Amino acid sequence: MAGVTTTVTVFGSCNMDLVAYVPTAPGRGETVLGREFRTAPGGKGANQAVAAAKAGARTRMIGAVGDDEFGDRITRNLRESTVDVAGMRVVPGASGTAHIVVDDAGANSIVVVPGANAALDDLADGDDRVLDESDCLLLQLEIPLPGVAAAARAARRRGARVVLTPAPAAELPAELLADVDLLVPNEHEAAVLTGSAEPREALRGLLELVGEAVITRGSAGSVYGNRDGDVVEVPAFPVPAVDTTAAGDTFAGVLATELGAGSPVERAMRRAAAASALSVQRNGATAAMPERAEVDRFLSER
Template structure:
């Protein structure tokens, strides 16, 4: 089997997501304030977010069955987040309500679309091994791939990856928010998807261009990861595996809000793999999803449907062919 193929028998199976759910409070302003400064903003939104929820919604909108394992609170945000997940087609049988507040993300966005985020886990810290085990007992036989991140306790992320690895699922880790991880984690990971900042933190290799991105990708592969995808915003992405290195161009767009772009990428990547795409094809589809996401405001509301993604990808490929044939 090619190193860029992952469980093609999973075309009729789903994506299992273990991760976070938050209520996202976002402010939009001309620029972000300096330390100690107050600036007037232009707009404010309150929507469903969290990397786990966003990735689940992206996978669902990509056309895959998405099953989320997560915790929410019993506060006024509970209905906002759980109804949002259901309306997006995400299975929430293993989303557990716990006493206390739902996770919160405070996001600030400037006119260039760049953002900064403070994520407060709250209910997300209540995720436990029993809940993960119950979800795997219920869903692993009908799932082909695990998506997970680092917004829930690290021990739970590792536990979920180990369960998925033992069950033969493809394990995709979006290592955000980045933190230095024990080297024993990497053999459990089939695909890792850091951006350049996260790759720098994880590998201690400053990722500033394509060559350094390749070096970081090799660092992951040498430690047991099957494929590393380093995303570099406007500079595109690079795929590194044991037997190949491939470069992918970005799709030029005007960014409005970069929130959830990485989640769109991960969700579409996972969905495309279980739908039978090879890895390069899945990456191209994921890049198109991320490109659309940054042109829209908010986290979950910005995640595109598959018709929009496939149309943008077809247009971009057609334009490339037209330019090369001119």
């Protein structure tokens, strides 16, 4: 696989996804029959690491797993996806899990049980050296907030671009935002951060917090803005969705890779949108993510 000249480090969650496929998701107090069940390595951190690696970046993962079978599978999947796992920690107890319900429309709902991810409340010995060699740090919020803030602060000191996907949605402290270069929320997360569900208004609100932001909007595409007043909108590619679990993490991993390689924002967003479009046509998380050559072919046909 041809690579790109950038190094991406991910500091974040590693989970085992426990996925039930159902015709219609159950409501409160309701029981439904599923048609299939799968287990697959996931977690927003590990997912974004695999997405970046498949996009061609040199990728390193700093995360934590339990001393259980799930932990072994998660680490092996990262390694097989060409992600450097030297920064992975193994802690006593259970690995994190994500309990996912996917309906026939491809929509999903997720409950995350952090498990070993709770150990990522600070940097460990050696993590600083990994960040020294990184062009970009990718962060999410499935690990303790003090750990996210410590990693962002260390990366900022070293001149790495700090990209944060604020998921699960939460209010963010000003000291963390001061170290974030680019926020990549979806519409719901942007609304939590800004109080506005209208994308352009939410974008303006995000730019009061950080210098750059991209709001992902599912089938409505994505929109970018910065404090210089630049706005870029990129439509989504219309494809039949089977499972949207990996879409957001695929977008973030590919976007970070392309920006780190020096691509203009519009090209980076378009490639991220193409990779997401390919991912939603397949079941699973990391298994659904496309290689760089697949994205090239997809775009060449359009």
